[in-house]
Each structure stands twice: as C-alpha cells, then as structure tokens.
Amino acid sequence: MGDRQGGVLTAIGDTPLVPLHKVHRGPGEVLAKLEFLNPGGSIKDRAALKIIERALARGDLVPGQPVVEMTSGNMGAGLAVVCAALGHPLTLTMSEGNSPARVKILRELGVEVILVPQVDGEPGKVTGADIAAAVDVAKRISVEQGAYYVDQFNNPGSVLAHEEGTGPEIWAAADGDLDAFVVAVGSGGTFVGVSRYLKSRHPSILCAAVEPAGAAVLAGKPVTKPQHVIQGTGYGSVPPHWQPDLMDESIAVTDEEAVLWHRRLAVEEGLYVGYSAAANVCAAVKLLESRRLGPDARVVTVLCDTGLKY
Ligand SMILES: Cc1ncc(COP(=O)(O)O)c(C=O)c1O
Incomplete structure (x- = not known):
C-alpha cells in the first residue's frame, strides 16, 4: 500500500x-x-487510486512494476498521477479518436502513450469497436512488459472506489x-x-x-x-x-x-x-x-x- x-x-x-x-x-x-x-482533472482519479492500492495490497502489483491500461484519457490521467506518486512506469493505449489535448496531458505527465487507429469512429467520436482495438494492444503490451494490466472495465476497484x-x-x-x-x-x-x-x-x-x-x-x-x-x-x-x-x-x-x-x-x-x-x-x-x-x-x-x- x-x-x-x-x-x-x-x-x-x-x-x-x-x-x-x-x-x-x-x-x-x-x-x-x-x-x-x-x-488528474476527472473522477477517474478515484478508480485509479483504488485499483493501484488494491493491487499493491493483494500482491498483484509489486513496487516499481510497470502498469499498462487502455484509456479514453481520464483513467490514464488518474493512473499517471497515482503511478508517478508511487513510482510505477506507465504505458497507455488510446484510440486516435480521443482528443489530442488528452494525449498531450498524458505525455507531459511522463506516460508512454500508444495511439491505436480507429475502427469505425471518427475524431472526437470513439465507438465500442475503437475501444476494443485499443484494449487488444494494451493486453499485448502488458504481456510483453511483464506489467500489471489495470483492466478498468473488469477491475472491481472501479466500483469499490465509488461505493466506499x-x-x-x-x-x-x-x-x-x-x-x-x-x-x-x-x-x-x-x-x-x-x-x-x-x-x-x-x-x-x-x-x-x-x-x-x-x-x-x-x-x-x-x-x-x-x-x-x-x-x-x-x-x-x-x-x-x-x-x-x-x-x-x-x-x-x-x-x-x-x-x-x-x-x-x-x-x-x-x-x-x-x-x-x-x-x-x-x-x-x-x-x-x-x-x-x-x-x-x-x-x-x-x-x-x-x-x-x-
Ligand atoms: C469524461 C468521462 N465521463 C464519464 C465517465 C464514466 O465513468 P465510469 O467509468 O465510472 O462509468 C468517464 C470514464 O472514463 C469519463 O472519462
């Protein structure tokens, strides 16, 4: 913790x-x-903090281990704040359809951002298929890096942050x-x-x-x-x-x-x-x-x- x-x-x-x-x-x-x-400028800071604290407490994440996630921007910013504070390198995948302002913020927070081409959306309008493509890249990278994969859509920490x-x-x-x-x-x-x-x-x-x-x-x-x-x-x-x-x-x-x-x-x-x-x-x-x-x-x-x- x-x-x-x-x-x-x-x-x-x-x-x-x-x-x-x-x-x-x-x-x-x-x-x-x-x-x-x-x-980090959004509500997702709460989920980021809960997920990382929980992963450390459970031993799913060890000090200094890299962290990987797919984000539309806000979870990424939350994770960037939390990972900077706790000393975890962070790599994020993001659909190219999300706003460039978000990419800039993340890169300035020291994050490696990998942009994934859109499947059926257009700039400023990100679809479910666009998200799925960015998730696939995040999963592949987390295996390559031996990283902790946040998986915000399936991680119980997302709900717990708000319930508690x-x-x-x-x-x-x-x-x-x-x-x-x-x-x-x-x-x-x-x-x-x-x-x-x-x-x-x-x-x-x-x-x-x-x-x-x-x-x-x-x-x-x-x-x-x-x-x-x-x-x-x-x-x-x-x-x-x-x-x-x-x-x-x-x-x-x-x-x-x-x-x-x-x-x-x-x-x-x-x-x-x-x-x-x-x-x-x-x-x-x-x-x-x-x-x-x-x-x-x-x-x-x-x-x-x-x-x-x-
Ligand atoms: C701008 C914005 N609004 C709302 C939400 C939805 O929050 P939740 O994932 O808790 O449903 C998000 C999630 O990333 C978001 O980025």
Whole structure:
C-alpha cells in the first residue's frame, strides 16, 4: 500500500457538492459533485487510486512494476498521477479518436502513450469497436512488459472506489436528503458504486443512468448512432460489472443537448466541464422537469471532468 501521507494522493476525492441555481431554478434542485477538481482533472482519479492500492495490497502489483491500461484519457490521467506518486512506469493505449489535448496531458505527465487507429469512429467520436482495438494492444503490451494490466472495465476497484468513497461523500454532503442520483456510464464504476451505496442507505433513492440518444443499450434499445460527443461513456454495450437492478431508469441526451449544456454550465455557472458532465446536468434537469419527483426534490449528479481536456 502506498504512503499517501502528504503527497498528491491525499488530494484525490472529498470534492465539494454544490447546487446549480443558475442553470436550473426549479422545480427542485440539482446538486453537482465537482469531480474535475481531482489532481488528474476527472473522477477517474478515484478508480485509479483504488485499483493501484488494491493491487499493491493483494500482491498483484509489486513496487516499481510497470502498469499498462487502455484509456479514453481520464483513467490514464488518474493512473499517471497515482503511478508517478508511487513510482510505477506507465504505458497507455488510446484510440486516435480521443482528443489530442488528452494525449498531450498524458505525455507531459511522463506516460508512454500508444495511439491505436480507429475502427469505425471518427475524431472526437470513439465507438465500442475503437475501444476494443485499443484494449487488444494494451493486453499485448502488458504481456510483453511483464506489467500489471489495470483492466478498468473488469477491475472491481472501479466500483469499490465509488461505493466506499463517492457514495458516502454524497450522502454526507447532502445530509441524507436526496431523491435521485443521475450519472452517465462508461465502465459503470461510478453508477454502480454510488447507486449501491445510496440504495443501501435509502432504497427509494431513484438512480438513473444517462445514455447518448441512439446508443441507449442500458435502456434495452438498439444502437442506431454509435458516434456521439459524450466521450468516456456510451460505448454501445453493457459494461461487465453492470447491475441492472440498480437502474431505475435511463435518460437519453442528444449531442445537441450535451453541447448546449456544456456552454450553459460554463457561461452561467462558471463551470467549464466536459460533455459527460454536461449530459449529466441536462439529464438531472429533465428528471426534475418531468415532475415525477416532488417539487422540492434534490437530484445529485457529477461533473466528471474539466472542459480543458477537449
Ligand atoms: C469524461 C468521462 N465521463 C464519464 C465517465 C464514466 O465513468 P465510469 O467509468 O465510472 O462509468 C468517464 C470514464 O472514463 C469519463 O472519462
């Protein structure tokens, strides 16, 4: 287990939960957890830290051993922070379709980044097939390097980070007074971990997944539009540790809505965040405007990453 005392790792988590009163004046209230404040700029720092600490504690990773992962950027940045702090060389594979800003950040954090050509997506729009191609390269490299392969989609640490961290933080900051939790799904770690914790505290808390319109597989719909702007989420397949019983509903968000809310959050709230964050707030507002919750309902969501990464 790494020594977290005094280093950058102590800055991961414990993010503020703030009301968004400018972009939504009612009914009800949207509360957003400012995950872009983590040192790697996104919520994935939490999963990176939990996965590496767990691997060290279990002996799956030994001090100084290389680490390899496929990333859309944010898990990579989280791993870069954690691996730098704990002294593990890191190699990441990434689809060429992810934003060049992310590649630059990772390389400046000392990471070896290997770009993998897209299969059927286009720049800025990464599909499930693009991700699968990048995963194949990561697996091959991890064998070659004798590295620890993170495998975020299958690693239980992704869920545990949120069940033991994000969920309890939300519950405490909201004083147990919340009606719904709404979040977009990539690996599903955030949705599954937070929903598990919140429902253990109060089973009636509504948990909604946010999905790109046209790729709402969790809602049981066919994929008609695999390309979308909500990077890091909506890969068109059900993630391995998905728990369908936790999802009360799925809320679809279009590219146009994500772009609009990205702009509104920046201009009206001073929150310059990414497109999944924007989609999350859009979905939270849709839920409140549907009037299925009470007029004073409180809906919690997450601002997953900073807009500086796009
Ligand atoms: C920008 C962004 N939003 C949302 C998510 C989804 O988080 P999770 O993997 O916990 O479902 C990710 C995951 O990489 C992401 O990069």
